[in-house]
Amino acid sequence: MRAVGGALIPGYVETYKKADKILAGSTYTLNMLKDLFAIPDQRIDLFYENGIS
Numbered sequence: 001m002r003a004v005g006g007a008l009i010p011g012y013v014e015t016y017k018k019a020d021k022i023l024a025g026s027t028y029t030l031n032m033l034k035d036l037f038a039i040p041d042q043r044i045d046l047f048y049e050n051g052i053s
Contacts, residue, residue, distance in 0.1 A: 013037070023047035 016022060016037045022044040024030035030046050033039055 019043070021045065025049040 016033060016039065020043070022033060022039060024033060024044060024046055025048065027046060030044060034041075034044060
């Protein structure tokens, strides 16, 4: 387990490694996840939470 935002989230590393597609709500989150987990571009997309690009 790893502390994220002060909370322990069991299994989150495996979730990102095994997901077929990951949607990130901001460019900051997209880049952070790509860097932390070496996620290739074809497995992660930007999906704005408010629906406005």
